[in-house]
Every structure is written in structure tokens, then in C-alpha cells.
Amino acid sequence: MKVYTRTGDKGTTSLVGGERVFKTDERVEAYGTVDELMAFTALLGDTLRSEAVLAPQVDELNRIECRLMTVAALLAAGSEGADKVAPLDPEAVGWLERRIDAMQAVVPEIARFTVPGGHPAVSMSHVCRTVCRRAERAALRADAKYGTDAESLAYLNRLSDYFYLLGRLLTLHYGVEETLWEP
Numbered sequence: 001m002k003v004y005t006r007t008g009d010k011g012t013t014s015l016v017g018g019e020r021v022f023k024t025d026e027r028v029e030a031y032g033t034v035d036e037l038m039a040f041t042a043l044l045g046d047t048l049r050s051e052a053v054l055a056p057q058v059d060e061l062n063r064i065e066c067r068l069m070t071v072a073a074l075l076a077a078g079s080e081g082a083d084k085v086a087p088l089d090p091e092a093v094g095w096l097e098r099r100i101d102a103m104q105a106v107v108p109e110i111a112r113f114t115v116p117g118g119h120p121a122v123s124m125s126h127v128c129r130t131v132c133r134r135a136e137r138a139a140l141r142a143d144a145k146y147g148t149d150a151e152s153l154a155y156l157n158r159l160s161d162y163f164y165l166l167g168r169l170l171t172l173h174y175g176v177e178e179t180l181w182e183p
Contacts, residue, residue: 015080026142038072044061044124048061071155071156074088089151096155103165115181129164129167139156
């Protein structure tokens with residue numbers, strides 16, 4: 001299969017199912033932002049990979065990437081391709097919630113916002129969190145116009161919380177001071 005097809009040279013692309021749309025379509029923006037999130041998630045995993053003690057978090061990030069691929073495919077499903085993509089397992093959101101609860105039980109309780117930083121891995125967690133929030137907003141715009149998988153929307157919402165808690169957990173792991181917002 002060739003990497004380039006020349007079919008997008010005039011600003012269009014195909015959704016799952018073959019429907020041609022402009023690359024500015026809300027669905028393309030949404031799945032493109034999820035794709036960006038997958039790349040940042042991979043970068044975060046690669047940042048953590050050198051420490052054996054963080055292998056569980058790397059495994060979690062790999063699992064998340066696979067779920068994000070499903071979310072992207074669901075967002076890319078046009079009216080002719082909706083039945084061609086398997087839905088996101090409803091357990092995916094529950095799994096995130098359990099991981100969030102487990103991390104929250106370990107980190108100290110705070111009453112103010114966290115300012116990103118302190119270690120590259122912590123900062124990368126916050127990059128993932130903010131890109132995830134943007135992906136969620138893009139998916140909501142696509143949903144408002146075309147409809148999309150409700151489980152995917154819930155997954156993106158919960159995933160940003162996961163990245164926030166992962167950043168806090170990594171702050172603890174690396175022994176760096178957590179900076180709290182002082183208005």
C-alpha cells in the first residue's frame with residue numbers, strides 16, 4: 001500500500017466507510033487531536049521506560065494508546081462506516097476510574113491547583129492532560145454536529161483526570177516539589 005494517494009491534495013480525506021470530507025471537518029479535527037494525544041502518550045511512556053519501577057505505568061500508557069486508537073477510529077467513522085468500527089469497551093472508563101482512585105490514594109491531598117513542572121516526565125503528563133482536554137472539546141464539537149460514541153466522550157473526559165493524577169504520582173516518585181498555584 002502506498003503512503004501517498006494524492007486524493008487529499010485538494011483538502012479532502014476519507015472517513016471510515018469511504019465518505020469524503022474536508023480536512024477541516026469536525027470529525028477529522030477530533031480524530032487528529034486524538035492521534036496527537038497518542039503520540040504524546042507514547043513519548044511519555046518512552047520517558048518512563050528506562051526505570052523498571054515505572055513498568056506498570058508504561059504498561060498502562062500502552063493500554064491507553066490502544067484505547068485511543070479505538071476512540072480515533074470511532075470519531076473517523078462516517079455515516080457509511082459506523083458499523084465498521086467496534087465500539088469502545090464500556091469497561092475502559094471503569095478501568096481508568098480504578099487507576100485514578102489508586103493514584104489518588106497515594107498522593108497527598110491538596111486544595112489548590114497544581115502548576116505543571118518539576119521534572120520532564122511530570123511536565124509531559126500535563127502536556128498529555130491538556131492535549132486530552134483539547135481532544136475532548138474537539139470530540140464534543142463533532143458529536144454536536146454528527147453524533148459519536150458516548151463511551152468515547154466519557155473516556156476522554158476521564159483520561160485527562162488520569163494524566164493529572166499520573167503527573168502528581170510522578171512528582172512524588174521523582175521527589176520533586178509539587179508547585180501549587182498561589183493566586
